Every structure is written in C-alpha cells, then in structure tokens.
Amino acid sequence: MSNLDWVKGGVLAAALVCVTGFAHAQAAGGSIYTCIDRNGRKLTADRPIPECLDREQRELGPTGIVRRQIGPSLTEQERAAAEVQRRKEDEERSRQVEERRRERVLTARYPDKAAHDVERAAAIAMVDDVTATAEKRIAELREQRKAFDSEMEFYKKDPNKAPMTLRRRIAENEDSIAEQRKFLAGQDQEKRRVHQRFDTELAQLRKLWDAQRAPVTGADAVPAAAATR
Incomplete structure (x- = not known):
C-alpha cells in the first residue's frame, strides 16, 4: 500500500470518528464538544475536553449548529x-x-438606654466593691504600721538595735501597702476601660435603635413580609 493510500485511509478514519460522534450525539440528543489543542489537533468529544481547558471550545448541537463557545478555562x-x-x-x-x-x-x-445604663452601673459597682476592699486593706495595714512604729520608739536612738522580726514586719507592711496601691491604680484603669466599652457599645446601640424605629419602606417591606411567612 502506497503512502497516499495510508493518508487517504487516515482521513477516512478520522471522518468516520467525527460522523460516529455526531451520530451518537443525535441519538442521545446531547452535545458535541470540539476544539484545536495546543499541538494543532482538532479534538471532538461528548463532554468538555480536558486538553483544551486553556483555550476556547465549541459546543455543537446534534445538527452540528454551534450552541455556545466555552472558555478558555x-x-x-x-x-x-x-x-x-x-x-x-x-x-x-x-x-x-x-x-x-x-x-x-x-x-x-439592651432594648433601650435605661437597660444599658443599669448594666453599666452594675459593672462599675463591681469595680468599686473591689476598690473598696483594697482601700480597707490599706487602712488595716496603716493601723498595723502605727503599732510597729510605736515599738520602734524604743530604738529611736539606734534603729539597728531593733529586733530583726520587727524590722521584717515593717518591710512586709510597706511592701503590702505598695502592692495594694498598685492594685488600686489598676482598678482605676479598669473603671476607665468599663466606661469606654459601654460608651462604644452605646454608640452602636443608638444606630441600631434608630434603625429599628425607622419606618419600613416599600422595598424593605417585601423581604420582611416574606420572612414572616
């Protein structure tokens, strides 16, 4: 068989594949996808062709009419x-x-500002209670320090002769007072944080309350009515 015969045979085989594909598509009422791949080959299939995802494909109907162009993906x-x-x-x-x-x-x-104010006051009251406890502790430590100072009067001329236990108690007393004062400073900051949080929250709530009180327009009424069904 000559080379010409081989070429003719290849062309006839390719044509037969295309005709068969179209025949199957017509029988199934489906589509045929066709494209030219990156190597210049014309491909045909009954579904989108993976080799042509990077280029345009055409979807053909059972009669061969182009239904749409796809891609490139x-x-x-x-x-x-x-x-x-x-x-x-x-x-x-x-x-x-x-x-x-x-x-x-x-x-x-918080349906209204009054409810929000009540909770703000409760949060601040909690901080104030903790602060009051710390202040009470400082008052107790100061009374304790007065007793230590009275004992130190006996060693006024030479404090180094005071018993080590007394001097240690005075040092512990000073450390405790300093610690409580530091704690009180932290409570002041906490109170400011509480007020700031409630202020920020109130600003947002005012907008939400205003939105709730705003009259419902025709455009807004349709979704609202549909949501209640």
Whole structure:
C-alpha cells in the first residue's frame, strides 16, 4: 500500500470518528464538544475536553449548529487566585452574618438606654466593691504600721538595735501597702476601660435603635413580609 493510500485511509478514519460522534450525539440528543489543542489537533468529544481547558471550545448541537463557545478555562494560577478570592468573600459573608447576629443579641439585651445604663452601673459597682476592699486593706495595714512604729520608739536612738522580726514586719507592711496601691491604680484603669466599652457599645446601640424605629419602606417591606411567612 502506497503512502497516499495510508493518508487517504487516515482521513477516512478520522471522518468516520467525527460522523460516529455526531451520530451518537443525535441519538442521545446531547452535545458535541470540539476544539484545536495546543499541538494543532482538532479534538471532538461528548463532554468538555480536558486538553483544551486553556483555550476556547465549541459546543455543537446534534445538527452540528454551534450552541455556545466555552472558555478558555482558568489556568492553575488563576484558579488558585480565584479560590483565594472566593475564600475571602466567604469569610466576609460569615463575618457579616456573625455581626448581624451579634447586633440582634445586643438589641435584645439592651432594648433601650435605661437597660444599658443599669448594666453599666452594675459593672462599675463591681469595680468599686473591689476598690473598696483594697482601700480597707490599706487602712488595716496603716493601723498595723502605727503599732510597729510605736515599738520602734524604743530604738529611736539606734534603729539597728531593733529586733530583726520587727524590722521584717515593717518591710512586709510597706511592701503590702505598695502592692495594694498598685492594685488600686489598676482598678482605676479598669473603671476607665468599663466606661469606654459601654460608651462604644452605646454608640452602636443608638444606630441600631434608630434603625429599628425607622419606618419600613416599600422595598424593605417585601423581604420582611416574606420572612414572616
């Protein structure tokens, strides 16, 4: 068989494959996908062709009419970038859902400013109670120090002759007072943090309360009505 015969045979075989593919598509009522791959070969299949994801494909109907053009699909790098973007969008949607949930909880807990003021006062009262306990302890330590100072009067001329136990108690007393004063300073900061938290919360609540009191427009009324069904 000559080379020409081999070529003719190959062409006839390729044509037979295409005709067979179209015949199957017509019988099934499906589609035929066709493209030219990166090597210049024309490919045909009954589903999107993996070898042509990076280039345009055509979807043909059973009669051979072009239904649509597909692609090219994204490259691996583009798919990775798209996945990163999708995750960011999912995270943002989740954040917004969580924010809406937190807002509902907040307005349910504080339906008005009076309720918010009550809880602020309770939080400050707790700090004040702890502060009062520390101040009481400082007063006790100062009374204790007076007793130590009375004992030290006997050693006024030469404090080094005072018993070691007395001097140790005085040092411990001074350390305890310093520690309580440091604690009181921390409680002052805590009170400021409590007020700041409630101030920030109140600013947000004012907006939420205003939104709740705002009249429902026609555009907003439709989703609201649908949600109640």
